[in-house]
Amino acid sequence: MTAEGKKLRIEEPEDYAVGVPGVAVAMRYAMAEMGPVRSARTLLTLNQTTGFDCPSCAWGDPAAGHRKMAEFCENGAKAVAWEATRKRVDRAFFAKHSVEELNQQSDYWLESNGRLTEPMYLAPGATHYAPISWDEAYKKIASKLTSLSDPDRAVFYTSGRASNEAAFAYQLLARRLGTNNMPDCSNMCHESSGAALTETIGIGKGTVTLEDISDHADLIVIVGQNPGTNHPRMLSGLEEAKQRGAKIVAVNPLPEAGLMRFKNPQKPKGVVGGGTKLADRFLQVRLNGDLALFAGVNKELLEREENGQSVLDKGFIEEFSAGFDEAAAAWRALDWAEIETHSGLSRAEIAAFADDVVASKAVTVCWAMGLTQHKNAVPTIREVMNFLLLRGNIGRPGAGPCPVRGHSNVQGDRTMGIWEKMPEEFLDALHKEFSFAPPREHGWDAVNSIRAMREGKVDVFLGLGGNFASATPDTGATWDGLRKCELTAHISTKLNRSHLVHGTEALILPCLGRTERDPNGFVTVEDSMSVVHGSHGKLAPGSPHQRGETDIICRLGLAMFGEDIGWGEMAADYSVVRDHIAAVVPGFSDFNARVAEPGGFTLPRPPHDTREFATASKRANFSINPVTSVVAPEGHLLLQTLRSHDQFNTTVYGLNDRYRGVHHGRRVVLVSEADLSSLGFADGDIVDLVSVWADGERRAPEFRIVKYPTPPGSAAAYFPEANVLVPLDSVADVSNTPASKSVVIRLERQK
Ligand SMILES: Nc1nc2c(c(=O)[nH]1)N[C@H]1C(S)=C(S)[C@@H](COP(=O)(O)OP(=O)(O)OC[C@H]3O[C@@H](n4cnc5c(=O)[nH]c(N)nc54)[C@H](O)[C@@H]3O)O[C@H]1N2
Ligand SMILES: Nc1nc2c(c(=O)[nH]1)N[C@H]1C(S)=C(S)[C@@H](COP(=O)(O)OP(=O)(O)OC[C@H]3O[C@@H](n4cnc5c(=O)[nH]c(N)nc54)[C@H](O)[C@@H]3O)O[C@H]1N2
Ligand SMILES: [Mo]
Numbered sequence: 001m002t003a004e005g006k007k008l009r010i011e012e013p014e015d016y017a018v019g020v021p022g023v024a025v026a027m028r029y030a031m032a033e034m035g036p037v038r039s040a041r042t043l044l045t046l047n048q049t050t051g052f053d054c055p056s057c058a059w060g061d062p063a064a065g066h067r068k069m070a071e072f073c074e075n076g077a078k079a080v081a082w083e084a085t086r087k088r089v090d091r092a093f094f095a096k097h098s099v100e101e102l103n104q105q106s107d108y109w110l111e112s113n114g115r116l117t118e119p120m121y122l123a124p125g126a127t128h129y130a131p132i133s134w135d136e137a138y139k140k141i142a143s144k145l146t147s148l149s150d151p152d153r154a155v156f157y158t159s160g161r162a163s164n165e166a167a168f169a170y171q172l173l174a175r176r177l178g179t180n181n182m183p184d185c186s187n188m189c190h191e192s193s194g195a196a197l198t199e200t201i202g203i204g205k206g207t208v209t210l211e212d213i214s215d216h217a218d219l220i221v222i223v224g225q226n227p228g229t230n231h232p233r234m235l236s237g238l239e240e241a242k243q244r245g246a247k248i249v250a251v252n253p254l255p256e257a258g259l260m261r262f263k264n265p266q267k268p269k270g271v272v273g274g275g276t277k278l279a280d281r282f283l284q285v286r287l288n289g290d291l292a293l294f295a296g297v298n299k300e301l302l303e304r305e306e307n308g309q310s311v312l313d314k315g316f317i318e319e320f321s322a323g324f325d326e327a328a329a330a331w332r333a334l335d336w337a338e339i340e341t342h343s344g345l346s347r348a349e350i351a352a353f354a355d356d357v358v359a360s361k362a363v364t365v366c367w368a369m370g371l372t373q374h375k376n377a378v379p380t381i382r383e384v385m386n387f388l389l390l391r392g393n394i395g396r397p398g399a400g401p402c403p404v405r406g407h408s409n410v411q412g413d414r415t416m417g418i419w420e421k422m423p424e425e426f427l428d429a430l431h432k433e434f435s436f437a438p439p440r441e442h443g444w445d446a447v448n449s450i451r452a453m454r455e456g457k458v459d460v461f462l463g464l465g466g467n468f469a470s471a472t473p474d475t476g477a478t479w480d481g482l483r484k485c486e487l488t489a490h491i492s493t494k495l496n497r498s499h500l501v502h503g504t505e506a507l508i509l510p511c512l513g514r515t516e517r518d519p520n521g522f523v524t525v526e527d528s529m530s531v532v533h534g535s536h537g538k539l540a541p542g543s544p545h546q547r548g549e550t551d552i553i554c555r556l557g558l559a560m561f562g563e564d565i566g567w568g569e570m571a572a573d574y575s576v577v578r579d580h581i582a583a584v585v586p587g588f589s590d591f592n593a594r595v596a597e598p599g600g601f602t603l604p605r606p607p608h609d610t611r612e613f614a615t616a617s618k619r620a621n622f623s624i625n626p627v628t629s630v631v632a633p634e635g636h637l638l639l640q641t642l643r644s645h646d647q648f649n650t651t652v653y654g655l656n657d658r659y660r661g662v663h664h665g666r667r668v669v670l671v672s673e674a675d676l677s678s679l680g681f682a683d684g685d686i687v688d689l690v691s692v693w694a695d696g697e698r699r700a701p702e703f704r705i706v707k708y709p710t711p712p713g714s715a716a717a718y719f720p721e722a723n724v725l726v727p728l729d730s731v732a733d734v735s736n737t738p739a740s741k742s743v744v745i746r747l748e749r750q751k
Helices: 003-007 020-043 074-083 091-096 099-103 107-112 134-146 164-177 191-201 210-216 234-243 268-272 290-306 314-320 324-333 336-343 347-358 377-390 410-415 424-434 446-454 475-483 549-561 567-572 574-584 591-595 606-610 673-679 721-725
Strands: 120-122 154-158 219-223 247-251 261-263 281-283 363-367 400-403 460-464 487-492 505-510 523-526 531-535 637-642 668-671 686-693 696-707 714-718 743-749
Touching (some): 134 487, 154 164, 164 410, 424 574, 549 567, 637 721
Parallel strands (some): 219 363, 487 505, 637 714
Antiparallel strands (some): 120 505, 523 531, 637 743, 686 696
């Protein structure tokens, strides 16, 4: 057994989130990483209108004038502390540790060493990274990129923490070179939401505002999301909603603490009392059972309507939608037994949910990775949209879809053109503004980039943040691919796996983070509710050699193309980048002036604002989504790979998952009691997880079984440790998102 395995301790899961432990943990992290002065300077300006945007999740901020003194959560504080740490990974560190030695370390250890301080270069065949000047670094990348036999032999990856300015400059760089190969973290995240929403309502993002949730919705359905850990500030909005009488329905295989009860650390009552009960109804769906559940509730609503109760919004359906009759015929033909089997819920439970729906005037549905990372994710989200459309729950206060985004600016990055298949109108506007012809052929997304790398079709991999080597599925395949590149280079704040699984030569370009003051200007971001606002870092840079992301990208542009489209000006002053954005991106006219307003501005969302739908039919489209789900064969389980309370994606802050009762370790697999007895295992057993797929088996060794209240057949383990199990070809239809929440596995006793 590993050293980690010996320390692992399992306790009962908790049934409420936040409260005193949350605050105490946040302060402990902050003080340990930053000390008192930096802690005060960062945490008190975090999410304030004159401060910086939290680098953790993409949840929105209250309107200017309505913010609290401490407008952050435990996990936001951890993210800030992790970035603003005083620890440094400098040239002495790299001289001491070879790349091979570093690659033996855990993701947790790698990042815990602190911030990267200066550009580093790994020469072909070298064992250690060595310092390199910025000019030399730009020259190396520029000469490689401009001498490619075909621009499509380069891949430009983006993670969703990049600012609007950095993202815009980055897509400009890729397209100026001549490629649309722009995979991003969104391909692995909310791509399925974007695809389903665009088809149904003509816009690839959510339509509700923060106020819709806190002030207007009377039923909030939270599906496949763990807000207590991943969007803790959402709990405040939910608490406000509850206090004015709204109901919450939680749909999840796991009884997540953050869905059940909330103790608000901002209120004395929340700290000492029992807190606010959140979910009024908990639907413990089986993994991947949501399509069946929503088809079931839609069928139920239709049946009630046809039995003479008036439950559908006939006016909305008539005036604003298309395809209702066909969808209704499909629901009529559905079989309840089938719905119950696929969802793992009884007809009575689904009917009770329908009662909640009928009793409410304004329904918001929030969702995250529990819906998007399945083979049938796109049809599932379309079925959720059918559910909203049936009662006209869109384009009025409190009603609509709310795909809760992950990274703090992942939505903004898309708006700025980080997408392998941006629409023609965007490319036309780019052409007009910069007088070069951007490539029109669609590029590779994350999964297709890995395929291309493995097939030897990629020479240069550039990463704007993130951790491609650890975050992507099928670790073995991804590593093979990265190692086939001639050059891999990453703009990063911290050391991670992607610097250690490298091409023939490799570069690390250390950048400033959100907390730091960028001498060339402030930056902007867009949250989950389409609000665009400024982010003003406060701390002095941690090293004189760190540079702003936008600066780095534009200077690389300068090294590649000279002053053809004003790279130098953009690098020196980000308001110049914003003027270009204003000319290219719809909704950004007068960008510099409007973003100077406290709280920023909201982008137009026609379905929300005026019930206009930019679909082919010019209406909101109902769709037909045959009920499917992934069913593990006899002797196997379906595994979801999810986040612990102590991580931000591949950034592991600590080894505890407090709410689920897991302490001092991460190699655990949560399995139901029924499965343990039928498969002949017990809590505490050490097993290998073996995934099975058409192309063979994949193995993740040495996981401790934890008996957990998850539905039979549905298991769970943490990512990135479990990524090795996700087959590259196991993806969502349409969106090509890795199906990392439905991996077919079996447990194998260690021999
Ligand atoms: N502190 C912190 N904050 C974060 C992140 C982080 O790692 N740490 N990551 C950020 C990012 S990039 C993202 S995308 C978001 C992720 O936010 P989440 O989507 O909340 O993250 P996951 O941990 O993947 O949790 C998935 C949830 O869906 C449930 N689930 C899994 N499969 C199913 C299913 O088939 N049906 C249903 N109904 N439920 C299911 C799981 O039990 C779990 O509660 O959070 C963002 N915020
Ligand atoms: N099995 C499985 N796999 C998944 C998921 C899952 O649920 N299950 N979730 C998927 C999802 S939703 C996502 S979004 C992806 C995440 O994929 P990524 O976005 O690629 O990964 P992160 O772990 O968020 O990236 C962390 C790294 O970003 C760098 N970084 C941090 N802050 C900054 C900054 O301000 N600037 C720059 N330039 N770099 C910075 C640091 O070096 C850090 O090591 O993972 C996906 N992978
Ligand atoms: Mo994400």
